[in-house]
Amino acid sequence: MGKNKLVQLPLWTWILAILPLLAFGVGKGKWGNFSVQFIQEIPRIWTDLAMKNWELPNSNPEFSAQPVSEEFYYSLPERVIFKTYPVYHPDYEPDGYWEWLHEQEAEIVFDPKNLKTEEDWIRAGELLFDYPIDTLGAVIGTEHVRDRDFYRDTQMPLTSEGVMPFAKWVVAGKGKVYLGNLSCGMCHTRVMEDGSLLKGAQGNWPGDKAFAYALEKDGASEKAIQNVTGFLFSSPFVAGDPHGKLIASGKDSLVAAYRAVPEGAFGRQGTSILYPPQAPNLIGVKDRKYLDHGGLGQHRNIEDMMRYIAMNQALDFLNFYGDYNPLGLTKERLYSGQPIIFPGTYDRHSDEQLLAIAKYVYSLTPPENPNKLSTLSEKGKIIFAQQGCVTCHTPPLFTNNQLTPADGFEIPEEHYGKYDIFDISVGTDPGYTLNTRRGTGYYKIPSLLGLWYRGPFLHDASLAKLEDLFDPARLRGDYVPTGFKPHTVKTRAVKGHEFGMDLGKEDKEALIAYLKTL
């Protein structure tokens, strides 16, 4: 093409040609004098305006969460991200590893200036996903993970290398080796049967069993256990105050309650060990419209995901629910300018860090499914449609992304215009969403994608296997739940979601075969 023909090109072709430069910027680099640079906009996520209506109201709206102010949030120091190291079971720890760790210098591994491409951001996000925000021993401490009894007592899953992947060693300086708790990966990492790791999956960290072990091993006093349980779960504004009763039940009962929570569920702050939430599967979370089992956080864009990460990593300890704060703070104390030394509340992730984590979480993809399509699964696919499963678990996401009310919750009229509501209860246990700080009165209709690598099932992890879901015996009072069962009972009916119960044996097998292919 000659010069004359080039200048005859229409204006839009020139605009198209320079669009990448307009979008990404121009700088010096390996392409001679110019290279395309990735310019990442960093959203400011914790604004008073954005936080106001981001979360759904509590099922008792008078006690909906009031988050800290934008001014308070951004006055918190940003977290420094040090290099971390794996925690080994004592029998697998390489010779001299512990001593070697103590000789390492601190290494700061997150610097947004080094992130040049989308892939850089995702890699940094993975690092942050695994980064513990607590080194004060919020759940377990150094002495626990260096004790063989800990692994035996908690039946802790280990990788094939003998690594306990749910906590990390944080080296904050030479000789400063701390056990880090409360990374995203703590609850969202699954050790598979072959000892490999599946990041982002429904985790199998037996966190509450580990906490119970730590409480007992450390000889925690009844008062201390009551206090920490109150910080985590108290919701005195709930009718009947079930957590108040749990706390009053004493040390042995409290420890038993923690021990009752199976791996695959975890009593995160604001939730409950009476109604423990199943650890959510994050693979595919990009396509979910709501976050948390009760759909507490709206998920309209990546900024919402960033907000959720910030809030979920302990900032909700600073929320007020009416006049109630879980740490016993008053608003005067909260806004006094004095730091609140409680795990996760005296510092924060930067917006860059949150963005990186969100990008990583969005990038998660499922592993190859070993359950291939078959004649049986094809039959199951038809049963899936015939049984009406598709109405709520609509392909291709296998959720309609709607919220379904729990028994006992009356949908406020104004919710219909604001939220995506499937206005019928499937009758599952309403405890989590009616009796906790995070309760909205709804349950999120879950996606069925990746069922083959997940479990236990239902929002309260009460059923260990898919087969249990279709077992009519679970509706009886003499049923022994195969997953979570409260520490106070030996048997309990697992009610609700009573679909496919009447199918014949072969049809159930076909349906389950299909579900495992998703």
Add this chain to the structure above:
Amino acid sequence: MRLLFVALFSFFLSVPAGFQSAFPVRFQIKNAGITVEGHFSESSFDVQFNPKDLSNSYLRGKVLPSSINTGIGLRDKHLQGRQYFQSASYPEVQMHSKRIRSLGKNQYEGVFEIQIKDFRQDKTISFSAIPKGKGYEFEAKFSINRLDFGIGEKSLVLGDEVVVEIKLRKE
């Protein structure tokens, strides 16, 4: 004499609301590629039909959305809710003929007004009316677009078209 015959014949057909068949109103809809079948277990009809006096003939029917039955109780409950039939606010679905004409032996065509919730639509429906004993067996099959009547929203898996089948015997 002729007028008297017409009057008597019409009297016999104008029976009070009754159920000649177990479930006279059935429907089908595609859901995820599968045809879901259902029926309304409560319906009533008011029929005055004389092939020789079609201008004075009429067919009227009502079904109760609260009696919808697709074989899955929770789904039925959902269909009765505000996103579908809103049966608490709109307890009846109604249909009545505005005019009827003959298409030949036992075959007819009527313009029917269908009302679901606040939505009304005229629809031309072919039907048969076959003499049986002292009455007739009516049979019609037609389709409606559920979205025209505010029944749910556009869906990736649920079809828009609902096939309705009415089989009714009136003595």
